[in-house]
Amino acid sequence: MNIGIVCYPTYGGSGVVATELGKALALRGHKVHFITYKQPARLDIFTGNTFYHEVYVSSYPLFDFPPYETALTSHLVDVVKFEKLDLLHVHYAIPHASAAIMAKNILAMEGIHIPVITTLHGTDITLVGKDASFEPVVCYSINMSDGVTTVSQSLKDDTYSHFRVTRHIEVIPNFIDLERFSKKDHSHFKKAIAPNGEKLLVHTSNFRKVKRIDDALKVFAEVYKKMPAKLLLMGDGPERINIEKLCRELDLCDAVTFLGKQNQVQEILSVCDLFLMPSETESFGLAALEAMACELPVISSNAGGIPELNVEGETGFLCDVGDVAGMAAKAIWLLEDEARLTQFKENAKKRAEQFDINQIVPLYEQFYKEVIANSKLISVKALG
Numbered sequence: 001m002n003i004g005i006v007c008y009p010t011y012g013g014s015g016v017v018a019t020e021l022g023k024a025l026a027l028r029g030h031k032v033h034f035i036t037y038k039q040p041a042r043l044d045i046f047t048g049n050t051f052y053h054e055v056y057v058s059s060y061p062l063f064d065f066p067p068y069e070t071a072l073t074s075h076l077v078d079v080v081k082f083e084k085l086d087l088l089h090v091h092y093a094i095p096h097a098s099a100a101i102m103a104k105n106i107l108a109m110e111g112i113h114i115p116v117i118t119t120l121h122g123t124d125i126t127l128v129g130k131d132a133s134f135e136p137v138v139c140y141s142i143n144m145s146d147g148v149t150t151v152s153q154s155l156k157d158d159t160y161s162h163f164r165v166t167r168h169i170e171v172i173p174n175f176i177d178l179e180r181f182s183k184k185d186h187s188h189f190k191k192a193i194a195p196n197g198e199k200l201l202v203h204t205s206n207f208r209k210v211k212r213i214d215d216a217l218k219v220f221a222e223v224y225k226k227m228p229a230k231l232l233l234m235g236d237g238p239e240r241i242n243i244e245k246l247c248r249e250l251d252l253c254d255a256v257t258f259l260g261k262q263n264q265v266q267e268i269l270s271v272c273d274l275f276l277m278p279s280e281t282e283s284f285g286l287a288a289l290e291a292m293a294c295e296l297p298v299i300s301s302n303a304g305g306i307p308e309l310n311v312e313g314e315t316g317f318l319c320d321v322g323d324v325a326g327m328a329a330k331a332i333w334l335l336e337d338e339a340r341l342t343q344f345k346e347n348a349k350k351r352a353e354q355f356d357i358n359q360i361v362p363l364y365e366q367f368y369k370e371v372i373a374n375s376k377l378i379s380v381k382a383l384g
């Protein structure tokens with residue numbers, strides 16, 4: 001197949017999933033065209049089957065808000081036409097789905113049929129999409145797509161409850177490359193950051209409010225009272241300044257390290273003992289899956305789709321959003337017994353194996369085939 005992928009090129013979960021999916025599809029022989037405003041962060045290999053089309057937005061004194069969606073739409077029309085794409089797969093509803101639907105309509109006027117699949121990732125539905133200023137466009141784009149997927153059952157349920165959507169939604173969960181994300185021996189690195197055998201807790205995110213990193217810090221503060229421990233914070237974003245401030249207030253600066261954005265996430269996860277994900281909402285929790293693949297149990301909130309990944313009492317524990325005391329108690333219980341911790345680490349890895357990229361990518365391929373076949377049928381009926 002000749003597939004166009006539209007995504008955010010940043011470190012966010014939707015961009016990571018879109019890029020890893022595109023890379024995997026390319027390795028399976030498909031031609032994959034990434035269409036976005038910057039080279040995707042994880043687009044680090046070239047197989048000969050991957051192509052990158054950069055979207056430029058012209059500046060003009062009148063444009064207080066450069067019209068990215070319009071530039072993207074025009075670029076999609078161009079790429080679909082000249083690269084003869086079979087399918088557009090857009091990740092994150094805003095503004096990718098509406099741009100793709102507009103491109104589809106423009107192309108239809110020239111007799112070119114392009115099926116559009118929209119994958120909803122989370123905040124495009126649970127936070128941004130619900131915003132009254134976006135709601136009609138998000139709803140329209142979902143209904144007009146030829147196929148829609150969500151990354152969890154929970155996000156599918158949220159989509160039906162927040163929007164007037166009646167169409168079928170396919171659930172295809174996040175996935176993981178188990179060759180890349182597996183525990184590696186980095187004892188030299190572990191010795192450097194935990195020279196006295198401290199337990200290592202870790203959190204990775206885009207440092208947005210929804211991640212409740214302050215809760216992660218407060219959970220760590222309780223653990224730190226009970227045992228020698230350190231907290232690694234990976235990623236960056238708007239909340240970092242507040243978290244640094246809280247670190248000082250809680251007198252934790254010596255025990256907390258801000259690592260910033262990292263490419264080799266798996267190397268850092270490999271030396272850690274426990275992952276913290278206290279999110280307010282989380283459609284799936286890709287960061288937790290990456291951690292589990294590196295043998296880390298997870299202490300999380302029970303928000304959104306996290307319970308579809310983290311299994312209570314087996315791969316970690318789930319508490320209500322904001323229940324810092326509960327999360328801290330579970331973290332301490334896990335970390336204070338080596339045999340127990342080892343068992344949870346093994347369980348986490350086994351659970352992650354159920355989301356193996358080699359099992360999930362064929363689900364997308366199958367869905368692509370179904371959508372292409374059905375949309376051809378519909379467009380033939382419309383003509384006749």
Ligand code: GMT
Nearest residue numbers: 012013014121122123282283284285286
């Ligand atoms: O985590 C984020 O806020 C980034 C966001 C995104 O869309 O880039 O991630 C969402 O998509 C990921 C991949 O499908 C999911 O694993 C994350 O759970 C989801 N984040 C939220 O729902 C908050």
